[in-house]
Amino acid sequence: MLPRTHALTRRAFSLLALGAAAWGSASLPTLAAPAEVRITHSMTGGAQKEAFDAIVAAFEAAHPDIKIKQIVYDDDLYSDTGLITQLKSSSPPEIYFQWAGAPTQRDAREGFAMDLSEALGAEGWKDSFIAPAFSQQMGVLNDGKPYLVPITLDVTNVIWYNKQIFKEAGIAPPANWAELIDLTKKLAGKGETPFVIGNQELWPLGNWASHIASRVVPPADYEAAFRLEKPFNTPDFEKALNLVDEIRLAGGFNKDIAGLGADPAMSTFFQGAAAMHPIGSWLVSSAAELAEKDFDYDEFNTPLIDPAHPLKDSVIGTLTGFAVSPKSRNPQQAITFLRFFTSPENQVKWAEAGSFSPVKGAMEKAKLDPKTKAMADLLNSAGSLVPPPDTTYPVEVAEAYYQAAAYVAGGEKSPKDALVWLDDRVKTMK
Amino acid sequence: MTRGALRVSNSTGATGAIRAGATGLIFVAPALVLYAAFVLWPLASSVYYSMTDWDGISQARWIGFANFERAFADKIHLASYLHVTLYILGTLVFEVSFGLFMAVLLNSDRPGFALLRALFFSPVVLSMSAAGVLWTFVFDYRTGIINASLKGIGLADWAQPWLSQPTTALLCVMLVSGWKFAGLYMILFFAALRRIPRHLYEAARLEGAGPVWSFFNITLPLLKQNVLVAVLLAVTGGFAGFDLFFTMTNGQPYNSTEVPATWIMKQAFDNDQLGYGIALTVILTGVVCLISLIYLRYAERSHVVEY
Amino acid sequence: MSSNTDARPRTPGEWLQFGAGSVIVTVMCFPAIWMVYSAFKSNREIFRSPFGLPAEWRFENFTKAWIEGGLGALFLNTIIVTGLGVAMSVFFASMAAYAFTRLDFPGRRVLSRLFLVGLLLPPPAVAIALFTQLSALGLINTLWALILTNGAWTIALTTYLLGGYFRSLKREMEEAALLEGANRFQIFWHVVTPLVKPAMITVAILNAINIWNELLFALLFISDDAKRTLPAGIVRFSGYHSTDYSLIFAALTITTIPIMIFYFICQRHVMRGLTAAVAE
Known part of the structure; x- marks a missing residue:
């Protein structure tokens, strides 16, 4: 929140204005309407957002019964107050962006984030990620159970x-x-x-x-x-x-x-x-x-x-990912989307937009600029990941x-x- | 500044207030609602939150006086009061005394002096953040004009990382504070100087007294009230000091410029310890109120403040 | 003071006085002057010869700073916050000051004492509690967060200063109006307000400068770049572009020039406004 604060502000913690949006979107769905999955995050633009939009469009085409709605906030805003207000509202968004470590563990304790053991355990979903992503110290787990689908690694x-x-x-x-x-x-x-x-x-x-x-x-x-x-x-x-x-x-x-x-x-x-x-x-x-x-x-x-x-x-780095709100209306559809999003093909697109994908093989297959490639190689050569x-x-x-x-x-x-x-x-x- | 302005005569006679009943409340209501909602209520709720371990997100948990125990064991917190005291002493020199000196120096009707006063006052209207940013560049180790000047006159060895050394950083903040606010005190004292009858000085001169003697024996005693007001302003203003510290050093190096305001904001917003941060604000409020009360007592006795 | 002594030739002592004053004032103004002319230089020039005048006056630095810093939006936000904040505090405070000094009503003494608290309280002392309260109201990251808090924080001093002015006014006109059957609101609006206009302008200027420059609330309550005010925006901008000196100096110059012009135009009011708080 203060522009000059330390890493915390970089890791983005903002949630307030999100609250208003969440309430605003609490209109009653009609029976025939597709199930709505709301995703809140802080990608306001750039290549990442374009890639994300493209994957969302592909998902909606493949799943006409699910409609994705994005609730987007500026980075600082999202982490300061934007997210928490949404999570505390009576109708939290199905999917929200979160940082691994203390924030995810707090969400697990407070009941904001859903235990994803069952979903990740099914059909080898968990095994499609690189192993360090689910290591104890990276903070995706709370009491040994995963609460976050990792999507990006930052060094x-x-x-x-x-x-x-x-x-x-x-x-x-x-x-x-x-x-x-x-x-x-x-x-x-x-x-x-x-x-x-x-x-x-x-x-x-x-x-x-x-x-x-x-x-x-x-x-x-x-x-x-x-x-x-x-x-x-x-x-x-x-x-x-x-x-x-x-x-x-x-x-x-x-x-x-x-x-x-x-x-x-x-x-x-x-x-x-x-x-x-x-x-x-x-x-x-x-x-x-x-x-x-x-x-x-x-x-x-x-x-x-x-x-x-x-x-x-x-290598010292942090993971970010998507969590699912257990109190939201359509958590199952949310998981369907996250599986789609973390499929190797989509993760190659995600990587090519400049994100370090934690999904196995994505970085190798993606066409990357030399600087990003060098960073990917660094990560690949790492024996382990340590969070700050x-x-x-x-x-x-x-x-x-x-x-x-x-x-x-x-x-x-x-x-x-x-x-x-x-x-x-x-x-x-x- | 707390002269009983808000207190009015109690009589309802010809010179007193008009009985207005509820109408009076209607006049006060808008100001009161705004003031209560954004000043008094947060102040009151602070007392509750100061006894919780609230992180701003989870449910606040009542922990009694634990935050206060921690505050008094928190050495950086205690040191922040030492730093702010030094800072206030510094402002008494660089703002109040320097302002007084300039008021005397620029007290003349001659052409040009009005412009000098206007220019000297001008930093007062600048924002603290602009001043802080500008002076950070002035003090910069690699490219600042202070080190550039030193190199220019062959004193390259004197070039210092001014804002990165505990020995110089606080002094730099004080200097900038003086640069920013001396003008305010200058005008305050200048207005008071104008009220001193000139014949007092002329009489002294006839008796062979020099300007220095006149300053200490005529000017200063007559400005006593203004000096006391200026000191109160410097003290309360010093405790509120945040902007310059934030833009210039943010408490560093090694917490040597940490003042209560910067430390409180770090605890609350960087470390997600709103309960602890709020407890520190309660302590700050207490300290400021205590100092003001002591001051008012003293000022009342010396008839600076009238009730 | 009369200025009829100006015609005399200056004595050596007076020349010394003027000389010393000029030197001190020049030294003090130099950083600001340096900032303004450095804004026209290229970075390379600033590093090579920090004191030299620009070889070529680059006005494009200002265009670049204006665009990259989003200075237009910062100005607009600051104008909105300052305008509404000042209007609110001066208008409400003048009503309250009128009631406190002219009317007798239940709770007057207690309420007027309560306003005194606000004179001494440093803003950092409630900034966190205020933040949580604004979050609960859903006002964080809206300009209202700044308008309401700045309005509220300036109200105590404004009420106090205007109260002093009200008491110095004669009551005859009000009493005459009362006898003619005007009610309190009519009296306030048609009789009192015109009389206190000069004082209202003075406190309005005082509040305007304070709110225009306010940093702490602006940092805490606004995190969206598009909604920042100038002081917070400048801190952020200069952090990010921290070694692009010419760009930062251009931005600083753009943001400080208007307030300096304002100051030199209504110097008397500004000085009176800013010292009123102290001198009273």
Whole structure:
């Protein structure tokens, strides 16, 4: 809601105006009329919306007894208030767009979202998705039961780099952490700014620092700490923050990291004023608007840190999907539509519109532009998916960890002190 | 500002109010309804929500004083009151004192001074967000004109990431606040200066007193009331401070510019803890009311405020 | 004050005074001047020579900012919110101030005290509760959310300032009208309102500037870009285009020039309006 808030606002949470629309559409269906399936989401335009409209049209042609009605809201609006008002109304829409993790789990608890175990279990529907989509940590499940049909995967953090600067410095994307530190030192020695991060809102570095921690800390301990069941001040978390500290000591971070906004940092990268910029996949869509035409960039994942760690080659990302309202009028027809929508053929169209489809084979078969293709390959090569803490665990705990990482990156506190501070900070949140 | 303006004579005689019965209520009703609906009611409902763990979506659950216990253990929250106190002290220097200085400096009937006063006042009418955005560019590490000037005069080493260091960020916000509001205090004091009889200064001059002596012995005592009003305004305005902090630093670096307003908004809207955020607003309301009451007590005694 | 002393030649002390004043004012105005002429430059020029005048005056920066920032819609929304908010608060407040100062009715003292609370309360103190209330009313993301809240938030001070003015007015005309059989509403509308017009204009300007510049409510209650007001729109726009200096400076210039022109045209009213709140 505040334009400057952290990842939360990006993940979109808005619902209010939707309420009005939901009430407005509560006219009584006549007996002969086709069953109406209302879908509320925040795709207001662009290639994704066009692809979605085309799939809807194809569905209506194939199912004359079902009529689809879309209720569309602007991203921020949808997530702030638009959705929740609809869900709370007496006649919620059949299908709504939602983020995996805490929002989906909340909807499951509140009875807004339907348990989809039965539907997904039938005819191998669930098996048509890539396996990590239904892994415990991705947040599609609540108490082991699925409440969301995943439709898109967004990468929360990769390291974008300026190809020109890399070429001039004679360096290539690193294969492991030590190489990353080496090339950071090399760039800093040449007077370049190796990384530009606009960490005023804490999530830009925070997302990356939690991805690093998820590769160092044993998964169970990592989760327990963010759920406040175990302390953060452990040798493993210290090791993770030490890695952040290594970058700082190598002269890696921009001097104004603590006060710079996320968008200014991205613009700085596009201007060629820094060699690397760790941020999510949305950079690609901003590049068209903010970067010069000859600006050449590419991306690599956080390099290998601990070869023995189970999540050593993970990608950090979030899933979004469609949930079904159990209290709506036509939930069965809604499921019919979602099956149609997630069929491999339709998912190829969906992928070609710029979405990372979690349906098996869709990304391979789709014709993609090179940047999207590279991102798809990155996802394919990932051994596992890790969600960012701010969509998965209590936001204030995630935020406190991000703050601890910010202290380390700014040289304000040692990793150890930052963790002591962090445990003290979360003490009041239990 | 709270001089008993709304209170009127109680007598109903020739100089008093006209008995109007219900008609009077009809006149007050529209204002009252609007004011009650969007000021008083939210204020009252805050007290209830401050004792819940409401996230804005699920059913609010009653948790008693837990939010308040948390608020008093929340070190960033407590620090935000320290920062706002420093900020208010800063505004007393950069807004009130500087405004007073400029009022004295620009107090002249000579041609040109009216224009200088008008220009000096002009930032007051600008929006805080425009001012914040503009000054963020002025302070920018890479391309801001402050660092560019320093480089230009051979002091490149002095160039700082002004808004990214805990040591300088709050000071920068104070300076911008001074830039924005000194004009308001200047005009306030200027109007008061005009009411001071000139012969007082002339008498002092004849006795050989310099302008500095006159300022401290004639001007300042006569402006006491205005100074007290200005201080109250700076204090209450300081607690309401949000816009500049939001546009310039958003509480960073390392929460060093976190003030109650920015922290409250983060708790409520970034972290989905509306109950906790509302509890913090209740504390803020309490603090502001307490300070105002103490001030009114003091001001009453020194006859600044009349009832 | 008379200005008949102006004819004397300036003394060295006066020259010093004028010189010092000019230097301070120039330094203070420089960021704004820098903003305006930088708006005509290209980004490359801004980075290469931050202080230099533009080699070529690029008016197209302004067209681009106007279109990309959707400034037209921002202006329109701000005008609607400010216009209705001011009208509402000044009209309602003048009625209330009239009743509080001229009429005796049950509950007058309690109600007038209640309005005092609004003078001290900082808006952040109820912003969250207000947000939830507006959500419940279905007003979030409508301009009404801003019109009603800004109207309500300015009403206390407006009532208070107008009350002060009412008390300074003589009552003879009202009493005469009363004797002629006019009712209270006729008196208010035909006798009192014309008399307090100057004060109403002053408070209207004060409220207009406050509402025009209001940021917190505008950020919280509106999330739809098409319904934003200028202060919130500018924050968002400058965040997104944050290193396109020329574009942001152009947008800032476009949005600040009208209010500056307004200020310099009715300087006296504006200064009086803004200081009335303090000085009274």
